[in-house]
Amino acid sequence: MEPVISLTGVTAELGGRPVLRGVDLTVRPGEVVALLGANGSGKSTAVRATVGQVPVSGGELRMFGTAVHRFRDWRRLGYVPQRSTATGGVPATLREVVSAGRLARRGLRPLGRADRAAVDRALDLVGLADRAGDSVDALSGGQHQRVLIARALAGEPELLVLDEPLAGVDLASQAILADTLRAQLDRGATVLLVLHELGPLRQLIDRAVVLAHGRVERVVERPGDVGDGVAPLPEESACHPPPANGPRPGGWEVPPGRGPHDPLGRAVGPTLQTGIL
Amino acid sequence: MFEVLDYPFMQRALLAALLIGAAAPAVGIYLVQRRQALMGDGIGHVALTGVALGFLFNTSPVWMAVAVSAVGAVAMELLRSSGLARGDIALAMLFYGGMAGGVMIINLAPGGSTANLTSYLWGSVTTVSPADITAILWLSAFVLLISLGLRRQLFAVCQDEEFARVTGLPVRALNLLLAVTAAATVTVAMRVVGLLLVSALMVIPVVAAQQATRGFAMTLAAAIGFGVLVSLSGTVTSYYADVPPGATIVLIALSLFALASLLALPLARRRARRALPAQAPAPAPEPAARP
Numbered sequence: 001m002e003p004v005i006s007l008t009g010v011t012a013e014l015g016g017r018p019v020l021r022g023v024d025l026t027v028r029p030g031e032v033v034a035l036l037g038a039n040g041s042g043k044s045t046a047v048r049a050t051v052g053q054v055p056v057s058g059g060e061l062r063m064f065g066t067a068v069h070r071f072r073d074w075r076r077l078g079y080v081p082q083r084s085t086a087t088g089g090v091p092a093t094l095r096e097v098v099s100a101g102r103l104a105r106r107g108l109r110p111l112g113r114a115d116r117a118a119v120d121r122a123l124d125l126v127g128l129a130d131r132a133g134d135s136v137d138a139l140s141g142g143q144h145q146r147v148l149i150a151r152a153l154a155g156e157p158e159l160l161v162l163d164e165p166l167a168g169v170d171l172a173s174q175a176i177l178a179d180t181l182r183a184q185l186d187r188g189a190t191v192l193l194v195l196h197e198l199g200p201l202r203q204l205i206d207r208a209v210v211l212a213h214g215r216v217e218r219v220v221e222r223p224g225d226v227g228d229g230v231a232p233l234p235e236e237s238a239c240h241p242p243p244a245n246g247p248r249p250g251g252w253e254v255p256p257g258r259g260p261h262d263p264l265g266r267a268v269g270p271t272l273q274t275g276i277l
Numbered sequence: 278m279f280e281v282l283d284y285p286f287m288q289r290a291l292l293a294a295l296l297i298g299a300a301a302p303a304v305g306i307y308l309v310q311r312r313q314a315l316m317g318d319g320i321g322h323v324a325l326t327g328v329a330l331g332f333l334f335n336t337s338p339v340w341m342a343v344a345v346s347a348v349g350a351v352a353m354e355l356l357r358s359s360g361l362a363r364g365d366i367a368l369a370m371l372f373y374g375g376m377a378g379g380v381m382i383i384n385l386a387p388g389g390s391t392a393n394l395t396s397y398l399w400g401s402v403t404t405v406s407p408a409d410i411t412a413i414l415w416l417s418a419f420v421l422l423i424s425l426g427l428r429r430q431l432f433a434v435c436q437d438e439e440f441a442r443v444t445g446l447p448v449r450a451l452n453l454l455l456a457v458t459a460a461a462t463v464t465v466a467m468r469v470v471g472l473l474l475v476s477a478l479m480v481i482p483v484v485a486a487q488q489a490t491r492g493f494a495m496t497l498a499a500a501i502g503f504g505v506l507v508s509l510s511g512t513v514t515s516y517y518a519d520v521p522p523g524a525t526i527v528l529i530a531l532s533l534f535a536l537a538s539l540l541a542l543p544l545a546r547r548r549a550r551r552a553l554p555a556q557a558p559a560p561a562p563e564p565a566a567r568p
Contacts, residue, residue: 051443074445081439088436090310090483093492100433104444108430135491151440 002065003028004159004190005050009059011214012042012049019045021214022059029158032181032191032204034223037211043194044082046211047163050192051079064159075104078152080162083145094139094147095132098122101154122154125183127176142173149180160184162193166201174200198223281516289410290402290512290522296417297466297478298508302486302500303424304462305479306493307455310435316353317476319371320463323349324472325379327464328397333386338397339412342464349375350456358452400471400523402512409468416465423458425497431455432493469508470523477527478504485534488541507533 005027012020019042027033035043048054049061052068061068064076078101101122102115123129126146131139136147145165152160160181166174178200181191185204198205203224210217281287308316327345331338349371356367383389396404405413424431433441434451442448459479466475486499511526518525 053439053442072445074443077443079440079443081437081443088310089312089314090306090493090496091487091491092432092436096432096493097436099429100436100440100444103430103433103441103446107446108427111429133491155444 001029003062004031004064005192006062007046007050007059008061010046010049010056010061011058012045012054013057014045014054019054019214020049023211023214023216025209025216027190027192029190030185030188031206032185032193034198034201034205034208035192035194035211036196036198036208037217041211042214043211044163047161047192047194051077051161075155076158077104078155078157078160080145080148080152080160080165082163083141083148083167091135091137093133094123094128094136094150095119097136097147098150098154101151104155104157118156119150119154122150125153125180126150140170140173142169145169146173146176146180149177153180153184157189159190159192162191164194164196166195166197166199171200177201178204281513286403286405287512287516289405289407290516291509292410293402293405293413293469294508294512294522294526295505296413297462297469298482298505299501300417300420300424301462301466301475301478302482302504303421303497304455304459305476306483306497306500307424307431307435308459309480309483310432310493314480315368315476316350316459317463317479319353319368319375320346320350320460321467321472321475322372322375322379324375324460324464324467325394325397326375326382328394328467328472329379329382329386329389332389332393333382337408337412339409339464339468342397342467343416343461346460346463347457350460351453354452354456358449397467398471398473399521400467400469400474402469402522403516405468413465413468416461420458420462420465423454427451427454428494428497469512470526474523474527477530478508481527481530481534482507485530485537488534488537489544503530503533 003026005025007023007025010020010023010025011018021042023042023046025033025035025046035046037043045054049056050063050068052071056068063071064073066073098119099111099115102111102118106112106115120129120132123132126149128143128146128150131143136144139147145168149162149165152162165177169177181201181204184191191204193201195201198208205223206221208220208223210220282291305314305317308314324342324346327342328338330345331341334341353367353371379394380391383391383394386393430441430446430451433444433446434448434455438448441451462479463472463475466478470478482500482503483496485503487496490496490499507530508526511529512522514520514529515522515525
């Protein structure tokens with residue numbers, strides 16, 4: 001079957017600085033692939049290049065079999081950018097923000113009844129149907145993230161691309177997000193997402209691709225089967241444990257007050273990381 | 278009581294005020310949404326060069342102002358989207374260049390002096406000619422058609438430009454269209470409130486409306502209502518009290534904004550209280566030693 005996304009030796013630069021130095025990645029229909037890595041490893045740049053928002057300077061990037069710069073079938077894609085990008089100086093209701101997700105199908109034409117029904121379904125999927133008329137400014141970080149996911153789902157896409165959907169999201173919203181993604185997988189969607197750690201999504205993920213310095217460092221198939229124990233994978237010693245003193249180059253970002261984790265969410269120290277699933 | 282309507286010049290003035298009161302906030306809301314509330318001022322300064330060019334070439338100052346300010350607005354948009362210059366710096370350059378160009382060119386025009394610019398700087402709605410009305414009618418029809426007809430698309434572009442691009446919307450074309458629409462609005466409004474106060478009519482009704490609204494469509498409707506209200510009442514007041522219409526309109530708009538914020542205070546408090554339980558961050562997964 002033709003891959004949904006395929007990157008072959010993709011390089012990209014941001015402001016003249018090489019960020020991707022030859023990334024190979026294939027996402028086949030129905031798969032869930034997670035991109036992991038430290039800050040600056042290129043994981044966000046990789047997904048933004050995939051959705052055509054960062055120009056590719058070398059290699060080949062194909063979406064649904066078409067070179068990304070020629071790809072025009074945007075209705076097949078649902079994109080959830082990092083949350084900080086969606087702010088406005090004028091209030092907007094949840095329904096208004098989510099309705100923007102239908103524009104991939106409607107373009108410059110006005111929205112109709114089918115569009116409104118799809119928006120209602122998307123809000124219902126993320127558990128915010130009862131707040132459709134509220135202002136998005138009144139939402140918590142996790143609820144806001146759910147709105148952005150509903151916006152992507154409103155277009156009923158075949159492929160979902162999510163950039164750090166769990167960043168700043170409380171546990172209750174994380175569980176709802178995991179349920180939402182599972183429902184999308186059940187209807188045959190393909191998912192590519194950037195994560196800091198697998199967290200509650202661990203069981204859903206077919207392949208975890210760890211990036212470091214703009215290259216694929218390693219690939220873990222079915223990270224959910226590896227287990228949650230303290231026993232590390234053999235290759236894990238390559239990047240862990242961290243040196244006792246000094247900042248690690250390209251080290252994982254460990255939020256203060258949390259135990260050290262490797263990016264796959266396996267507890268390195270004695271921490272509680274069973275999560276919700 | 279409606280003797281104000283007996284005079285043809287006041288009929289024209291009120292029609293112009295009505296059209297501009299509706300069109301200016303309809304475009305202004307997108308600029309406020311994108312946090313570019315001052316863009317109207319920048320275009321206004323550039324329009325001054327257009328007015329002066331109109332005098333120099335002995336053509337219609339209004340249409341010349343439309344052309345020059347559209348070029349200026351497009352240049353500003355291209356600078357913003359390419360990231361070549363920071364938005365505020367591009368704006369500052371436009372302010373100075375437009376103002377200096379206008380004063381220089383008007384003095385080159387035969388028999389021209391800065392006195393010719395005064396009615397454009399401060400507006401003089403009561404001297405609107407039948408030819409002006411035709412221009413105002415066409416321009417405000419264009420502005421309302423774009424800003425209302427494409428409101429979902431423009432909303433999406435101004436709310437989250439990256440997402441809008443990934444939905445396949447022609448984001449660059451929409452941004453340029455918005456810039457040209459803003460330029461048309463400025464030149465329409467310059468006859469009523471003057472170039473130096475144009476932006477007030479694009480921004481204040483929007484900001485007053487959003488004191489009480491929760492959604493974009495609601496804010497848009499209320500802002501247009503406020504815009505029409507202040508521009509009509511300001512024009513009528515200026516007739517009876519014999520005060521300058523532009524300044525009257527802006528001062529009434531500011532009073533309306535103050536009143537709206539005052540009335541919205543209890544509303545905002547109630548909303549904040551209601552949102553509080555939802556806002557409270559759920560406990561982060563704290564590290565806990567396994568037993």
